[in-house]
Amino acid sequence: MNDRSLADARTHCRARSRIRPSGAILAFGLAAASAAPVAYADPLAPVDIPKLWAALADDSALRPPDVPKPDFSSEIEARKSYGIPVLEIIGFEFLLNEVNRHSSDSADYKSNWSTIQHNLHSSWVVDRDPFKTNQLGHPYQGSMYHGFARSAGLSYWESLAYTFAGSALWEIAGENTPPSRNDQVATGIGGTFLGEVLFRLSNLVLEHDDIPPLLREVGAAAVSPSTGFNRLAFGDRFKMVFPSHDPVYYSRLQIGFSGSAQNEVGTSATKLKRNEALIDYSMDYGLPGKPGYTYTRPFDYFSFQATASSANGAENLMTRGLLLGRDYEAGANYRGVWGLYGSYDYIAPQTFRVSSTALSVGTTGQMWLSDSIAVQGTALSGIGYAAVGTTYSVAENDYHYGLAPQALVALRLILGERASLDLTGREYFVSRVGAAARGGHDNIARLDVSFTVRVYQRHGISLRYLLNRRDAFYPDVGDSSQTRATIGIFYTFLGHERFGAVDWR
Secondary structure, three states: OOHHHHHHHHHHHOOOOOOOHHHHHHHHHHHHHHOOOOOOOOOOOOOOHHHHHHHHHOOOOOOOOOOOOOOOHHHHHHHOOOHHHHHHHHHHHHHHHHHHHHHOOOOOOOOOHHHHHHHHOOOOEOOOOOHHHHHHHHHHHHHHHHHHHHHOOOOHHHHHHHHHHHHHHHHHHHOOOOOEHHHHHHHHHHHHHHHHHHHHHHHHHHOOOOOOHHHHHHHHHHHOHHHHHHHHHOHHHHOOOOOOOOOOEEEEEEEEEEEEEEEEOOOOOOOOOOEEEEEEEEEEEOOOOOOOOOOOOOOOOEEEEEEEEOOOEEEEEEEEEEEEEEEEEOOOOEEEEEEEEEEEEEEOOOOEEEEEEEEEEEEEEEEEOOOOEEEEEEEEEEEEEEEEEEOOOOOOOOOEEEEEEEEEEEEEEEEOOOEEEEEEEEEEEEOOOOOOOOOOEEEEEEEEEEEEEEEEOOEEEEEEEEEEEEEEEEOOOEEEEEEEEEEEEEEEEEOOOOOOOOOOO
């Protein structure tokens, strides 16, 4: 093999695929075997072993081939049902009420026709259920409603209406307490922001042809149970996979440990665990810049992060997605999207907790700084309805609600195929509006910095610094501050796009 045949073969290997090493060898052999016969100056030239090894070992440009996925949009539209999700939401709420009625000591679930009539004529209130129930349980409940509607073929906006109506039905008929407006926001709106992300992730699992069919179905159902239920219960009618349109996405799974670098517990009486084991999963889906990819549907771009902690269970669950917007470009090296974003955040770093459902205006984009170095970023500013409070071991409902102007800046510096530096800053200002009885306000900031080095193929190591701070100002309890900072080390498994750089050049 001479230099020319080696170059031809290497070109085929660099067809933007990232296959396993054995697959790279096979691709190299097929490329050489399929090359058209041409005349060479020296057909008996010896094989250049260093060059051959370099062509095989350099996996920096090996990516899965861009094979178009089937688009079942017309079949999904033809088979959709408006009635089935109505029955499913009612049935789900009936079963949930029955489980709570017989497993809980609370009388809140002993609703009947009399309590329903009373709630229909009652004013909506702010309830005092535990923080996790209101700010984590209710949004997940809303995501189930959303999933029933989406997997039955309904659009995002139609599913949002079903989720909002399902939440109202539960507030009026599922419990005998007065209907709660904070639950309506968390379930009916936050639930649809979370539900759409889970629906998209579930269908992304189903699109992976390299996963055995049974595992695909189980994985999809684990991510979005209501989607899995409809696929199982109605067979071929709802088997069509929602078309993702092949987005570029960056996914990352981190498993590791973190220890306290700074702790100011303030008014919290929680028994702080200084060290904790963590599992973190994040994804940026629909990164801007891919030629032909459009943003005509809500959540064609979204970001998702969830972290489980040995210290307190759920440390965070955060989503944000583009509801309405369009893509744009600035010069040859920048591509982006801008518009209206919807977000749902749940953050609980042991000493305090905050959760918000919000609408924001902003942009997400990527700029190439050189041939191999790129920076991606998102900047958002908006307003939400938030719950915030310190964490007490005995007073679980010590929190309050308010309107929350908020901002987010997220940056990722991508250093070729080798490393990335991620920085995300968030701030929430929970105002006295909605907490007028107490006055005062909360200012909450969160800074997340992570440096990841790819060690081998999709395996890497990350160092992470996380800072959470709450400053509270209330005349009845005085001023207080709470700070928790941690430093951790993590094994990182990178998604198939490595660090997510989009190359349109």
